[in-house]
Amino acid sequence: MNETLITIVAGLVMLIGLAGVVLPVLPGAVLIWGAALGYGLLAGWGESGGWLFGLITLLGLAGLGAEIWVTGTGAKMAGASLWSLLAGLGLGLVGMVFGSLPGAVAGLVLGTLTVEYLRRKDWDQAVKASLGTLAGYGLSYGVKLVIGLMMIAAWLAWVVIG
Incomplete structure (x- = not known):
């Protein structure tokens, strides 16, 4: 297969993956990683491909963990418990299935709010914890982006350097 065509297809899949970083219906980091793997298998690894693919893999793993870690940090800073965060993440997953991004956000906030209220019996604290969780969730998108x-920059270096 033509190396130029392989490069173009891999780049387009990576751009779709980058959109998936923001749209939870697409596995963003996984698509970017898969495109890099496909590029290496089809176009060759070259001198630096193995090392740069290793870097891409490590970054991809960090991207997968970023959403949970950054969201959890925002929740903890606002006083949310582990149980409320787990309930929020669980309802967020359910909401994502039924309502995409708005459903995911609504489930995250509703789960955190409900468990925090049941735990503390204080609406102000429950709202504060929910807002902290929401802020962490929003920040996680920036981190994942x-x-x-x-x-993608590591892959571009791989394409240029070889």
Whole structure:
């Protein structure tokens, strides 16, 4: 297969993956990683391909963990318990299935709010914990976007350097 065509297809799949960083219906980091793997298998690894693919893999793993870690950090800073965060993440997954991004956000907030209220019997604290969780969730998108861009930059270096 033509190396130029392989490069173009891999780049387009990576751009779709970058969109998936923001749209939870697409596995963003996984698509970017898979495109890099496909590029290596089809176009060859070259001198630096193995090392740069290793970097892309590590960045991809960091991207997968970023959403949970950053969301959890925001929740903890606002006083949310582990149980409320787990309930929020669980309802967020259910919401994502039924309502895409708005459903995921609504489930995350509703789960955190409900468990925090049941735990503390204080609406102000429950709302504060929910807002902290929401802020962490929003920040996680920025972190995942930067990681996705770093993965693509490593791949571009691989394409240029060889």
